[in-house]
Amino acid sequence: MFKNIRSYFQRTETAAWVLLFPSLLCLTIFLFIPLIMSFGLAFFDVTIFLKQFKFVGLDNFIELLQDDRFWNALGNTVYFTIMVVPCGILFSLAVALFVQGNSLFQRFLRVSYYVPVICSMTAMGIVWAVLMDPTIGMFAFWIRQLGFENVQLLKDPNLAMPLIAAMTIWKTFGQNMIILVAGLQAIPDEYYDASMIDGANKWKQFFHITLPSLIPTLGFCVTTSTISSFMVFDQTYVMTRGGPLFRTETLAQYVYTRGFVISPFRLGYASSVAFVLFIVIAAISIAMYYFFTKKETEGL
Amino acid sequence: MGGSVNVKRVIGRVVSFIIKIGILFAVIYPFVWLVLSSLKFEQDIVQYPPKLWPNQFTFTQYIRVWSKLPMFTMFKNTLLFSASVTVSNCLLCAMGGYAFARIEFRGRKLLFVLILMTMMIPFQIIMIPLYILEHMIGILDTFWGLILPRLTWPFAIYLMRSFFISLPKNLEEAGRIDGASEYRIFWQIMLPLCKAAMITVGIMTFTNNWNDLVYPLLLTNSVTMRTLSAGLAMFVGQRIIEYGATLAASMISLIPLLAAFLFMQKYFVKGIALSGMKI
Numbered sequence: 382m383f384k385n386i387r388s389y390f391q392r393t394e395t396a397a398w399v400l401l402f403p404s405l406l407c408l409t410i411f412l413f414i415p416l417i418m419s420f421g422l423a424f425f426d427v428t429i430f431l432k433q434f435k436f437v438g439l440d441n442f443i444e445l446l447q448d449d450r451f452w453n454a455l456g457n458t459v460y461f462t463i464m465v466v467p468c469g470i471l472f473s474l475a476v477a478l479f480v481q482g483n484s485l486f487q488r489f490l491r492v493s494y495y496v497p498v499i500c501s502m503t504a505m506g507i508v509w510a511v512l513m514d515p516t517i518g519m520f521a522f523w524i525r526q527l528g529f530e531n532v533q534l535l536k537d538p539n540l541a542m543p544l545i546a547a548m549t550i551w552k553t554f555g556q557n558m559i560i561l562v563a564g565l566q567a568i569p570d571e572y573y574d575a576s577m578i579d580g581a582n583k584w585k586q587f588f589h590i591t592l593p594s595l596i597p598t599l600g601f602c603v604t605t606s607t608i609s610s611f612m613v614f615d616q617t618y619v620m621t622r623g624g625p626l627f628r629t630e631t632l633a634q635y636v637y638t639r640g641f642v643i644s645p646f647r648l649g650y651a652s653s654v655a656f657v658l659f660i661v662i663a664a665i666s667i668a669m670y671y672f673f674t675k676k677e678t679e680g681l
Numbered sequence: 682m683g684g685s686v687n688v689k690r691v692i693g694r695v696v697s698f699i700i701k702i703g704i705l706f707a708v709i710y711p712f713v714w715l716v717l718s719s720l721k722f723e724q725d726i727v728q729y730p731p732k733l734w735p736n737q738f739t740f741t742q743y744i745r746v747w748s749k750l751p752m753f754t755m756f757k758n759t760l761l762f763s764a765s766v767t768v769s770n771c772l773l774c775a776m777g778g779y780a781f782a783r784i785e786f787r788g789r790k791l792l793f794v795l796i797l798m799t800m801m802i803p804f805q806i807i808m809i810p811l812y813i814l815e816h817m818i819g820i821l822d823t824f825w826g827l828i829l830p831r832l833t834w835p836f837a838i839y840l841m842r843s844f845f846i847s848l849p850k851n852l853e854e855a856g857r858i859d860g861a862s863e864y865r866i867f868w869q870i871m872l873p874l875c876k877a878a879m880i881t882v883g884i885m886t887f888t889n890n891w892n893d894l895v896y897p898l899l900l901t902n903s904v905t906m907r908t909l910s911a912g913l914a915m916f917v918g919q920r921i922i923e924y925g926a927t928l929a930a931s932m933i934s935l936i937p938l939l940a941a942f943l944f945m946q947k948y949f950v951k952g953i954a955l956s957g958m959k960i
Binding site: 391393394396397398399400401403404407408410411412413414415416418419422431476479480490491492493494495496497498499500501502503504505506507508509510511512516517518519522551555556559560562563601608611612614615618619632633636637640641648651652655656658659662663666 | 697700701704705707708709711712714715718726727728729730731733773774776777779780781784785786787789792796799801802803804805806807808809810811812813814816829830832833835838862863864867888891892894895898899909910913914917924927928931932934935938939942946949950953954955956
């Protein structure tokens with residue numbers, strides 16, 4: 382009997398399951414079960430004290446449709462994404478083209494541009510919030526020097542979100558830059574050599590060789606950036622707490638606020654907001670996957 | 682004719698140099714400002730017009746911050762949480778990645794696709810159920826509650842798998858012929874080979890968890906369990922009242938990662954560069 386168990390564990394296939402077991406166990410308990418729970422929770426009325434779970438069917442979603450604060454948060458999140466993703470990717474691509482070489486100077490620049498990426502959004506948010514403080518901030522001072530007297534920056538409802546978007550690009554462009562540089566370096570030199578012989582100039586090379594070869598990498602960057610923009614939380618939480626006038630409250634922050642900050646801590650309702658966020662993100666991921674695989678096969 | 686092409690090239694070089702230095706300045710300036718401001722007296726930080734250079738250098742903020750904020754507890758919590766998660770990720774993800782890359786078993790493809798799909802699930806989706814789950818198990822606001830859900834990381838399994846696939850095919854055959862068990866092959870032959878991959882995974886895990894905000898914010902609520910990110914974010918929440926202490930605390934939270942980055946940039950960048958590649 383003992384020998385049988387032993388030889389069972391010695392089998393190659395069993396070994397695979399043994400090696401995977403800890404990871405699978407952890408993912409099942411802390412990822413799959415919560416995921417399944419999250420779909421159900423949106424149909425219940427339950428507060429943070431978990432006293433009673435009351436099934437309410439679609440009530441949460443019906444309430445959601447009439448919830449101005451939800452629509453505001455959705456709008457803010459879309460607004461943030463529309464600013465951060467195109468501008469951020471274009472900027473990262475431009476910078477990547479500038480620093481793609483392997484000279485010491487370019488490598489130094491790459492490493493330096495990457496520094497904000499490894500730093501916590503919390504600390505960087507604090508730094509930027511003080512730099513943009515209307516009374517004591519250095520940036521506010523510079524802008525005043527330029528002749529703009531009434532500088533409110535983060536306290537200005539119309540400027541707060543664009544400024545947070547700009548800060549986000551500053552903090553994260555290094556990440557896409559590194560990925561794009563890796564993509565650029567993977568393009569074989571022969572492509573460029575051949576086009577040189579054909580007499581193509583730099584612009585032609587960029588649009589006919591660089592860009593088409595870079596589509597899978599760009600697709601990856603656009604997709605991951607869009608997903609993380611839709612989940613934006615840290616920046617707005619640290620820098621404005623969703624203000625002024627809720628103009629920087631995002632969906633992720635609304636989920637957190639509804640569930641854990643403002644009484645009566647409605648977890649069921651917050652789950653329905655999270656559910657919508659999930660649907661939006663899933664739809665975007667799938668759409669982008671098909672868009673970029675199509676582009677990849679048929680070219681630009 | 683040739684001359685004008687040369688002039689054009691020189692101008693191009695100069696312009697590109699100025700742009701590069703300009704971006705470098707924009708990236709570095711907030712850090713320089715942070716370091717210098719954290720070395721000022723409070724009245725120098727809030728003076729108008731603001732000045733970059735301190736009137737007088739001082740370490741008061743770094744001394745005061747320990748009494749203003751539970752810095753020691755926060756630092757210890759963050760370190761304990763990030764370090765344990767990192768060690769566990771390195772080991773468990775190497776095991777998982779190895780199984781997916783080098784062993785044929787039924788359901789391998791399906792399981793791997795499942796793991797890849799979990800990478801797409803945003804934390805905000807499972808945030809509330811996870812909170813309820815931890816409350817039911819009774820590990821909310823404890824180290825177990827912080828560490829257990831992060832013991833493994835799908836993305837690291839994926840990276841490790843890519844690494845093991847790239848190794849030569851006949852490595853484990855020799856071991857099998859010698860009659861070594863699968864576990865011994867993994868432990869003695871394969872694991873020592875993936876040191877570089879493990880450092881890459883380890884650094885990514887450590888950085889992510891050290892910097893994470895929503896996750897510790899959600900799963901801890903007592904002051905004694907707060908991590909640096911969560912504690913700092915709470916502290917500045919309403920309004921920044923004590924600039925000096927806040928900036929010194931931010932600086933302290935950044936120093937470990939910046940120091941690590943200084944010595945191991947290669948590994949920091951490697952994992953990110955790999956993530957965009959189709960392997």
